[in-house]
Amino acid sequence: MAHSADEHTGARIKRHRKERGLTQHGLALRAHVSHSLISKVECGQKPASPALVAACARALAVTPADLLGQPYADELRRDRMDALVQPIRVGMENWDIPHDWETPPRPVPLIREDIGRLLVQRRNADLMDMARDLPALIDECVHAVHVTSGEERRQAHECLAWAFRCVFTLAWGLGYHDLAIVALDRVAAAAPVADEPGLPAMHAYLRAQTVMASGRYEVGLRVVDQALRDLDGQNARRPGGLQAMTGVLLLRAAVLAGRAQDADHADARLDAARRLARETGELSDYGVAWGPVNVGVHAVAIASELDEYGQAIELAREVRLPQGYDRARAAHHWMDVGRAHTWAGNPTEALASLQRARRIAPQQTRYHPTTRESVIALKGVGRGRMSGELADFAAWVGA
Template structure:
């Protein structure tokens, strides 16, 4: 069996447990997981699932990123992505200074189009391009919205803040993503846009989902439904409501509430039947395909790997589905393949995900843990897996 050095999640759990002066048995008593699993993860014999990491972080009263090692600075610096984060941070900090006398912004229609194009870049997983263009666009839109405030400009500014959140999450800068969501709320209020406000609640719910605070995540989804319920029933408001149900489905799956998963998936499916593909609405990718993808993801979250694979094998993803969603599907499928013993298939799907969305895959915690798991499971590590492990910095 192949071995790894101490740079893996299990080793970090062990380190933080010792800093908290807890024995393995004492930490296991605080977890909804067995002592045997904790021991295996710490030793590197089993990969750490996202729900396991969240439970350990909660029990140790630390942030999840301490255990996952995010952001992955060495890889970010190698990819020259780390240097793009500081300008985004600075742009988010200048929201309340009013018009910039030293700036000449493009006309409003061009800025609004540019904000939409940045969302498309993120969905296409062109993170470097989006991160490079984002600070300047935030500066221009901030100036324009303060100078000639219109609903459309505030909406576009809220959209750029949402893009800042998306990029920050994908690169592992969760502190920055929280700031971006606060700015999104600030701009959405000025736009008086309940749909944007509901999208922001959806994204907040996913933050707590990652942290293992499932009850808070469920409350935020409920708050999002309340907000979007104030809007007129349109294709836009229905798509946002449907996406809230999808978010609730994975949160419920992580909380091991199968009945709630079924209810939310059914609600989302009914909405998708009414409006069809609505992937253009706020770039949420909502539609029948995304409902099916979330149903499979929920099965993975509940460790129902056989069921997840059955769903995956029947799935035919539409050509218009965003690259980011396709890559996420491949990463979920790779996890299910590995957990059911099909390690070669798992590696194939990860290689496909890398080919399709290299930046997203490299910094995706699920992909990294699955690669780690494959290395541990391999008696003789194939060259392709060696390359993948080196690529993520293992």
């Protein structure tokens, strides 16, 4: 059955609930939430928070992506992104068997330069460029790990792990969560040979993201805490990188606690992250942006997770994104601010925030479920009488 492109998450929850033959009360019991919340979300009076989506997905035996409507097939086809993803799927099928190429690979330092550019694309949310570049780089990294030795082979495995990390970002951002899970497994396979402590920590960071989407917050927290213990006392080629990974793991734990509606735990993790950020200042390594600014944007996101939209807006006023800041993180921040304004009843500010996210990282903003849900909610506020700006933005998103 075809479904409307502007169907909000609450409507999808309702549809799947009815397909399971459940009443709202029955779903509420299974999901361990209130009947009132289910009722308000299904009719669009309240947002379907990520925590509620995860809880309902478990109760309905579907994936969170099913309830979010991901991947957004029509928009992906229109942008030809689906055609770019398929070669990545094919490339991911071989990661442990040497190619039968007759020519040797390029020197690993040259491959590392291209991987470095790929990581810049990831931080800038240049999804289309990433998708184009990944298949050839994956093949070249696989070839290199089988025909090199010693330090060169170690570096080749490091390059391969980073390529798979970029696949995860791309696949997760576009809603291909099955491909993202495969990429996560590939990072786990390449990281030990790469012998770089930050890579297992990165794997834990990404794994916590996948279990968080499924609502298994306690598992995510255990994953993060184990990674933090593993990092403690490590000697690394890039000590600043390990500090950055420690910081973002603390922030991941804070978000997990926020999703679990444990405000005290979330605050404790945020405080630990703030203390570390004051010591380190702004750092950029292992493909992450870390420092006081990142702590600030996470505080905004966590307030929204706790349904404290007014507090999120106040915290956002204190955030100052520096020139040249990580575009992927900056755009995500403005989507969070837009969401907070949407549900705080500030439609003008909400749309302005979403437009800022679009200007910073258009591809990421277009495919993120937060954008779509906010736009659908804003359309509902006008009861069909949209401004031209909102109508244009909704058409661009596909909502």
